[in-house]
């Protein structure tokens with residue numbers, strides 16, 4: 001590959017651009033993970049990470065991608081043959097379901113069209129029908145990264161409460177944590193699943209389970225086999241700032257820096273920045289005359305926008321051209337959306353001009369591959385960003 005001058009535009013919805021500060025923080029010697037210097041780091045992180053989840057409860061950190069934290073949530077709180085209620089919001093919801101099935105859980109799936117989020121009334125109906133309380137957990141994806149649809153978690157919580165159902169509530173926030181408002185304690189979530197490589201601006205390799213008191217109580221008598229993922233072993237070691245096995249020390253250096261950066265900006269400002277960039281992106285898409293996959297404006301995602309190409313126009317050809325010509329990576333259409341959707345990631349370490357560069361790359365790409373559009377998207381985004389201050 002020849003050298004490509006300038007910076008690569010990594011505008012997929014994760015992994016996201018890793019800021020220089022985080023890269024530099026990680027470029028240090030790996031230390032003894034049983035020594036006092038590590039202990040101080042461990043204590044600082046295990047305390048600090050809770051603010052991001054908005055919880056007073058412990059957060060378990062794994063050296064694993066997000067899929068590991070999906071599995072951890074299930075094996076720690078459930079038993080073989082337990083019934084779980086899941087909702088087909090898109091590709092990631094289906095992947096989590098497949099893990100549940102492989103683990104021997106019985107999955108009740110509420111079908112979906114991949115253009116809407118979780119319908120709270122549908123959840124309530126299923127739970128009301130479950131008079132025996134056979135359903136042990138409701139598992140949903142907060143921000144469905146394959147479709148750009150954000151489910152309204154407080155309404156799902158209300159649905160569970162209205163049904164007076166004791167099921168645990170598990171939420172995947174892998175592409176929403178630290179970019180879209182999320183509150184583990186206030187929304188009474190029992191297990192929140194997250195990962196490092198999206199809103200937290202880190203490379204892949206860390207993932208998380210925030211765990212409620214109720215989830216810990218379920219853990220005490222849950223019998224799915226668990227070893228590496230066992231919360232109890234991790235939480236016991238965490239008491240003194242350590243981990244039961246070798247942690248991803250250099251990623252933890254990066255996490256310390258990312259937490260500092262999020263603290264300096266302030267989480268409410270981080271969420272507002274993402275919402276503003278998401279709106280600018282949607283204005284560009286509408287000005288191009290293209291369709292946003294998400295149908296319900298109340299469920300528009302603050303971190304990713306999925307855009308439909310007109311029938312007969314291959315989204316993957318557009319992606320290939322913008323990568324080749326403009327060094328811009330866009331998200332692929334996943335599973336049944338292959339070829340008909342491309343995804344613009346606007347989360348993580350992003351400012352107005354990086355967003356406009358991204359949108360300019362898309363607009364030029366549409367012209368190069370001959371997808372019918374109005375060449376006014378960048379302009380529409382610029383007008384919005386000018387008028388609506390940070």
Ligand SMILES: *Cc1c(COP(=O)(O)O)cnc(C)c1O
Nearest residue numbers: 065066067092143145174175195
């Ligand atoms: C990225 C993502 C995952 C998968 O995480 P991995 O780190 O690839 O294992 C799961 N769920 C959602 C919502 C995601 O965005």
